[in-house]
Amino acid sequence: xxxxxxxxxxxxxxxxxxxxxxxxxxxxxxxxxxxxxxxxxxxxxxxxxxxxxxxxxxxxxxxxxxxxxxxxxxxxxxxxxxxxxxxxxxxxxxxxxxxxxxxxxxxxxxxxxxxxxxxxxxxxxxxxxxxxxxxxxxxxxxxxxxxxxxxxxxxxxxxxxxxxxxxxxxxxxxxxxxxxxxxxxxxxxxxxxxxxxxxxxxxxxxxxxxxxxxxxxxxxxxxxxxxxxxxxxxxxxxxxxxxxxxxxxxxxxxxxxxxxxxxxxxxxxxxxxxxxxxxxxxxxxxxxxxxxxxxxxxxxxxxxxxxxxxxxxxxxxxxxxxxxxxxxxxxxxxxxxxxxxxxxxxxxxxxxxxxxxxxxxxxxxxxxxxxxxxxxxxxxxxxxxxxxxxxxxxxxxxxxxxxxxxxxxxxxxxxxxxxxxxxxxxxxxxxxxxxxxxxxxxxxxxxxxxxxxxxxxxxxxxxxxxxxxxxxxxxxxxxxxxxxxxxxxxxxxxxxxxxxxxxxxxxxxxxxxxxxxxxxxxxxxxxxxxxxxxxxxxxxxxxxxxxxxxxxxxxxxxxxxxxxxxxxxxxxxxxxxxxxxxxxxxxxxxxxxxxxxxxxxxxxxxxxxxxxxxxxxxxxxxxxx
Amino acid sequence: xxxxxxxxxxxxxxxxxxxxxxxxxxxxxxxxxxxxxxxxxxxxxxxxxxxxxxxxxxxxxxxxxxxxxxxxxxxxxxxxxxxxxxxxxxxxxxxxxxxxxxxxxxxxxxxxxxxxxxxxxxxxxxxxxxxxxxxxxxxxxxxxxxxxxxxxxxxxxxxxxxxxxxxxxxxxxxxxxxxxxxxxxxxxxxxxxxxxxxxxxxxxxxxxxxxxxxxxxxxxxxxxxxxxxxxxxxxxxxxxxxxxxxxxxxxxxxxxxxxxxxxxxxxxxxxxxxxxxxxxxxxxxxxxxxxxxxxxxxxxxxxxxxxxxxxxxxxxxxxxxxxxxxxxxxxxxxxxxxxxxxxxxxxxxxxxxxxxx
Numbered sequence: 003x004x005x006x007x008x009x010x011x012x013x014x015x016x017x018x019x020x021x022x023x024x025x026x027x028x029x030x031x032x033x034x035x036x037x038x039x040x041x042x043x044x045x046x047x048x049x050x051x052x053x054x055x056x057x058x059x060x061x062x063x064x065x066x067x068x069x070x071x072x073x074x075x076x077x078x079x080x081x082x083x084x085x086x087x088x089x090x091x092x093x094x095x096x097x098x099x100x101x102x103x104x105x106x107x108x109x110x111x112x113x114x115x116x117x118x119x120x121x122x123x124x125x126x127x128x129x130x131x132x133x134x135x136x137x138x139x140x141x142x143x144x145x146x147x148x149x150x151x152x153x154x155x156x157x158x159x160x161x162x163x164x165x166x167x168x169x170x171x172x173x174x175x176x177x178x179x180x181x182x183x184x185x186x187x188x189x190x191x192x193x194x195x196x197x198x199x200x201x202x203x204x205x206x207x208x209x210x211x212x213x214x215x216x217x218x219x220x221x222x223x224x225x226x227x228x229x230x231x232x233x234x235x236x237x238x239x240x241x242x243x244x245x246x247x248x249x250x251x252x253x254x255x256x257x258x259x260x261x262x263x264x265x266x267x268x269x270x271x272x273x274x275x276x277x278x279x280x281x282x283x284x285x286x287x288x289x290x291x292x293x294x295x296x297x298x299x300x301x302x303x304x305x306x307x308x309x310x311x312x313x314x315x316x317x318x319x320x321x322x323x324x325x326x327x328x329x330x331x332x333x334x335x336x337x338x339x340x341x342x343x344x345x346x347x348x349x350x351x352x353x354x355x356x357x358x359x360x361x362x363x364x365x366x367x368x369x370x371x372x373x374x375x376x377x378x379x380x381x382x383x384x385x386x387x388x389x390x391x392x393x394x395x396x397x398x399x400x401x402x403x404x405x406x407x408x409x410x411x412x413x414x415x416x417x418x419x420x421x422x423x424x425x426x427x428x429x430x431x432x433x434x435x436x437x438x439x440x441x442x443x444x445x446x447x448x449x450x451x452x453x454x455x456x457x458x459x460x461x462x463x464x465x466x467x468x469x470x471x472x473x474x475x476x477x478x479x480x481x482x483x484x485x486x487x488x489x490x491x492x493x494x495x496x497x498x499x500x501x502x503x504x505x506x507x508x509x510x511x512x513x514x515x516x517x518x519x520x521x522x523x524x525x526x527x528x529x530x531x532x533x534x535x536x537x538x539x540x541x542x543x544x545x546x547x548x549x550x551x552x553x554x555x556x557x558x559x560x561x562x563x564x565x566x567x568x569x570x571x572x573x574x575x576x577x578x579x580x581x582x583x584x585x586x587x588x589x590x591x592x593x594x595x596x597x598x599x600x601x602x603x604x605x606x607x608x609x610x611x612x613x614x615x616x617x618x619x620x621x622x623x624x625x626x627x
Numbered sequence: 628x629x630x631x632x633x634x635x636x637x638x639x640x641x642x643x644x645x646x647x648x649x650x651x652x653x654x655x656x657x658x659x660x661x662x663x664x665x666x667x668x669x670x671x672x673x674x675x676x677x678x679x680x681x682x683x684x685x686x687x688x689x690x691x692x693x694x695x696x697x698x699x700x701x702x703x704x705x706x707x708x709x710x711x712x713x714x715x716x717x718x719x720x721x722x723x724x725x726x727x728x729x730x731x732x733x734x735x736x737x738x739x740x741x742x743x744x745x746x747x748x749x750x751x752x753x754x755x756x757x758x759x760x761x762x763x764x765x766x767x768x769x770x771x772x773x774x775x776x777x778x779x780x781x782x783x784x785x786x787x788x789x790x791x792x793x794x795x796x797x798x799x800x801x802x803x804x805x806x807x808x809x810x811x812x813x814x815x816x817x818x819x820x821x822x823x824x825x826x827x828x829x830x831x832x833x834x835x836x837x838x839x840x841x842x843x844x845x846x847x848x849x850x851x852x853x854x855x856x857x858x859x860x861x862x863x864x865x866x867x868x869x870x871x872x873x874x875x876x877x878x879x880x881x882x883x884x885x886x887x888x889x890x891x892x893x894x895x896x897x898x899x900x901x902x903x904x905x906x907x908x909x910x911x912x913x914x915x916x917x918x919x920x921x922x923x924x925x926x927x928x929x930x931x932x933x934x935x936x937x938x939x940x941x942x943x944x945x946x947x948x949x950x951x952x953x954x955x956x957x958x959x960x961x962x963x964x965x966x967x968x969x970x971x972x973x974x975x976x977x978x979x980x981x982x983x984x
Contacts, residue, residue, distance in 0.1 A: 093917035168914045174879055175862040175915060181799065182916045268880025269818040271828070272799070272861040276819045284863060284878050318739070319747040327757050349865070350876045351883030354783030358776055365768045372764040373757065375728065380756070382735040384748035388665045389672035389740070397676070397736060404728055408721045415771060417710045417778035418717060421872045424865065424912040462666045463651065470675065477683065485690075485698040490869040492912040495920035501908050503869050506697055548664075580747035587746060
């Protein structure tokens with residue numbers, strides 16, 4: 003609430019009250035805004051920009067993999083010297099593309115773009131707060147991310163190329179510019195950008211946690227919070243505990259690169275020269291990296307799971323099945339995510355006994371994941387399903403989570419992982435379970451909350467076309483990779499012509515590339531729909547999906563402060579859909595039990611006397627029925 | 628010219644698509660709100676999911692069956708049989724689970740699509756159900772874990788004393804192998820001694836290095852345990868022997884190892900596959916720079932006799948690089964020459980004598 007006061011202080015003389023905008027000028031409203039909703043949109047639009055770029059990079063290297071004979075001369079106007087004299091993609095640039103695709107998608111799209119957007123947008127709206135605990139830190143969080151983005155973006159254009167050692171930036175490759183040109187300035191910029199990114203992520207995370215703990219509206223106990231909020235809460239905690247470790251890892255790498263220390267480097271002879279480094283451990287970096295890297299998978303995935311839980315319940319018109327089990331499994335996943343990291347390192351030379359322990363812990367994490375899938379399926383059972391684009395994308399998420407998650411059982415088994423490690427099987431696995439599932443969660447979220455973000459509806463038909471092409475396209479891209487992986491094809495290969503055992507599957511590789519191009523093209527339908535609907539879409543009702551959560555009790559275009567009057571109090575959990583006896587098939591969280599005697603369960607009648615009198619009057623804009 | 632036609636064509640197509648979209652939107656507006664709680668075509672999606680499920684499951688089983696030989700690599704090692712068996716057991720379990728869950732999910736999606744006359748069931752939880760599907764995956768995973776653990780412990784157990792020791796060295800962008808020679812022990816190395824010729828960094832003050840020899844092919848005997856000692860000179864690499872189900876990173880500054888037993892000679896595998904051009908191969912599976920995809924190292928599995936014969940035919944490194952005799956401490960020179968297989972001629976003997984004086 004302090005933030006709204008601040009805004010009145012910087013009240014500017016050029017302000018216009020023509021429509022829903024609150025006071026302040028263009029700069030304070032849209033650029034350096036401290037309103038969580040504006041910051042969420044900033045994250046979203048930056049995330050969309052990065053997603054498009056990351057997608058384009060992947061299509062460029064898929065051209066190389068799917069059509070190794072084709073001339074890429076036509077890309078010379080864009081890529082310049084990275085196209086060799088005979089019209090091929092430069093081999094180091096290929097690795098740079100792979101590296102930047104991974105970095106962009108994992109961090110800039112699925113961490114900042116997903117968590118940044120929806121944590122910011124939904125936490126205050128769904129728990130009933132006027133804004134984040136600190137609007138200023140929140141603004142800083144975006145601008146650190148923005149600065150980080152600018153640096154990462156510029157690194158794409160420098161003459162030695164962006165970082166090229168893989169998104170995991172394992173030293174010594176990432177430490178030695180003589181080993182790969184991307185480890186020169188490009189890697190420095192990568193490290194600086196990531197350091198800023200971590201700062202942004204921590205500022206955001208602290209804010210999310212504080213807001214959820216301290217700023218819930220009256221009645222919003224932890225057990226009445228929507229699953230989205232639970233997911234964002236766990237995500238923020240995971241991020242807060244793991245990102246600093248990446249920061250430390252990056253800092254030591256900076257020391258090794260620039261100040262001659264030997265944290266990761268030892269016994270290196272490169273280009274006719276023995277380096278002075280001794281006593282470092284390359285494996286140390288991998289431990290540190292994956293101590294973030296594995297929780298990062300859940301930082302990416304949990305918000306998507308939270309979003310889909312909410313959307314599936316709303317559009318099945320049913321309570322989410324096993325609300326407490328869903329929270330429990332997320333909690334369990336969040337804890338386990340910290341003690342499974344070394345399953346990325348079974349064959350790195352790590353002590354095999356550690357391998358056994360990490361295999362055990364890793365396969366345990368499959369249990370809460372399985373529980374989540376079963377709960378989603380049971381939520382659909384005997385529902386009354388509306389296929390909104392948000393719902394379609396959520397169903398897609400569950401399908402990817404299943405298909406991609408199940409292959410984790412192979413990879414988590416160290417004995418089986420010996421053969422599959424660093425093959426296309428791994429690529430297929432994590433692109434489905436983490437990449438595509440989270441991406442679909444993000445898309446579902448955009449379609450579902452667009453009406454609250456921009457006050458207008460996105461076009462339904464374009465949305466469903468976008469879904470079907472993307473859903474089928476993603477499967478066509480990643481499913482064939484399982485076969486290629488079982489056949490032993492290693493990942494990050496520029497071409498497969500050097501080995502007899504990788505001489506086959508040119509057809510599948512071509513199919514994958516064609517599907518990738520198709521899938522990327524379909525995203526332009528979304529882009530058009532997104533920007534067109536922002537200005538020309540149908541006006542949205544206040545609660546277009548007949549949903550229970552608090553954000554839908556705000557007016558069509560909530561101003562800074564979210565509710566024009568008092569913040570509504572909460573009386574019930576967020577999943578009272580299709581309650582027997584109720585008039586409508588939904589009862590918003592702010593409706594007290596005293597108003598719904600016809601549908602109350604016995605123990606809920608007991609709650610009535612605790613509700614106090616006249617509180618229901620605090621509902622300012624009633625849900626539109 | 629061609630380019631501008633393409634650009635024009637694209638613009639035209641986009642314009643047409645936009646027009647279709649606008650006309651569609653206007654028609655929708657004209658038709659007015661149907662009054663239904665769902666958009667038109669809600670049922671279509673339920674049906675499409677069923678079609679998707681049937682087509683993709685049939686496609687999955689059909690492709691997996693027809694192309695089985697294309698995507699499975701023949702196995703040529705003892706532990707490979709174990710890990711492949713585990714792989715296929717896991718595949719069986721997961722494919723059954725995957726198929727059942729997929730079918731159930733898509734059928735629910737189709738069956739419970741929106742209907743105006745129905746109301747969804749208020750079914751918030753069922754502890755028995757939830758316990759069941761926590762415990763069953765738990766048990767299944769426990770079984771998989773324990774079979775996996777046993778295999779893993781066997782594979783990573785200490786090598787036997789008489790295992791054939793071979794060193795593999797990764798560098799940008801090639802592999803080399805070092806064999807211990809007749810003394811069956813690899814001599815000491817030091818990365819600071821590496822130069823253009825002494826690419827192993829052999830420490831010639833250690834007499835065990837004197838009979839070590841270099842090979843640009845990995846020769847291994849069939850049916851005998853092989854211990855690969857793996858290191859890297861510059862950046863991470865990874866030894867990958869796909870047919871033997873062997874993979875282990877090569878790390879600068881931290882030697883690693885992997886033991887295994889080959890079960891089929893190259894010739895046996897050629898006969899089995901009916902492909903006389905077949906060769907075993909070794910690849911790199913850890914990103915190491917621009918030539919990562921080209922680090923091919925030929926692998927030959929010999930019968931034990933052929934293997935011993937091949938070893939005898941190889942010249943020691945010191946014999947191939949006699950200039951480096953000067954780095955051998957004077958007192959060791961004679962024994963070094965004998966070990967390295969260099970004929971001990973009088974001249975050198977004298978020089979040795981002078982050197983030691």
